[in-house]
Amino acid sequence: MEDIGGVRAILPGQSNVDELVRELRRQPRWQIRRVREYITGRDPGPKADGYRAVHVVVERDGCFIEIQLRTPWQDRWAQSVEQDTRRLRHGLKFGVGPAELREYFRVVAEYLELRERNEEPQEELLKELSKLFAATRRYYADG
Amino acid sequence: MSESELQHFLVIYRIADGHADVLPFAHDYKAALLAYNEAEAEHRGDDDVEVVLLGSDSLETLERTHSSYFELSEKHVDQVVARDLAELGLA
Numbered sequence: 001m002e003d004i005g006g007v008r009a010i011l012p013g014q015s016n017v018d019e020l021v022r023e024l025r026r027q028p029r030w031q032i033r034r035v036r037e038y039i040t041g042r043d044p045g046p047k048a049d050g051y052r053a054v055h056v057v058v059e060r061d062g063c064f065i066e067i068q069l070r071t072p073w074q075d076r077w078a079q080s081v082e083q084d085t086r087r088l089r090h091g092l093k094f095g096v097g098p099a100e101l102r103e104y105f106r107v108v109a110e111y112l113e114l115r116e117r118n119e120e121p122q123e124e125l126l127k128e129l130s131k132l133f134a135a136t137r138r139y140y141a142d143g
Numbered sequence: 144m145s146e147s148e149l150q151h152f153l154v155i156y157r158i159a160d161g162h163a164d165v166l167p168f169a170h171d172y173k174a175a176l177l178a179y180n181e182a183e184a185e186h187r188g189d190d191d192v193e194v195v196l197l198g199s200d201s202l203e204t205l206e207r208t209h210s211s212y213f214e215l216s217e218k219h220v221d222q223v224v225a226r227d228l229a230e231l232g233l234a
Contacts, residue, residue, distance in 0.1 A: 010207055083211040
């Protein structure tokens with residue numbers, strides 16, 4: 001654990017996140033120590049649980065700060081996982097918990113990514129989402 | 144936002160009922176840290192309470208960047224999926 005501080009910003013879209021990362025690379029005050037793009041097609045790509053964001057670790061005066069940059073849907077997904085981790089006490093955020101719920105969140109993240117890009121999800125993905133939605137009703141109050 | 148503009152908030156979150164008490168300390172970091180340490184000591188070992196000290200330019204921003212402590216269930220992605228699948232006749 002090298003980051004001792006953390007900052008989070010929610011930006012309107014992925015292009016805004018990318019622009020901010022470029023700005024961070026250009027500015028001279030903080031040294032960029034690491035950039036991890038948990039984004040489809042980038043390095044290292046989404047986390048296995050579906051988490052999407054860009055994390056930049058900067059160093060200033062010997063302190064490491066992790067800057068988490070998310071789009072609104074990426075954030076909403078992460079906050080929902082966070083909420084369910086507390087509510088269900090399953091350790092969902094840490095990659096443990098019921099397999100169907102973890103798989104549900106992974107597929108939801110994929111679905112939301114397409115939704116945010118205004119792309120139509122394939123029928124296969126919708127079927128999978130629908131199946132997992134049905135399988136996870138017991139975890140939600142009105143299910 | 145500079146460090147001097149940062150406001151500090153102590154969040155005491157009760158997991159069972161999903162309720163967050165938010166204590167604002169404005170720019171007084173020392174007082175916020177003291178209150179945090181006291182709350183931490185009070186709730187140590189209590190799995191039902193989470194104590195977090197957060198900084199932000201306003202409570203409004205905090206409610207966005209750490210919405211899992213504040214938001215009601217309609218903001219949960221499951222609600223979005225439920226609505227979308229219902230519209231498609233898949234739920």
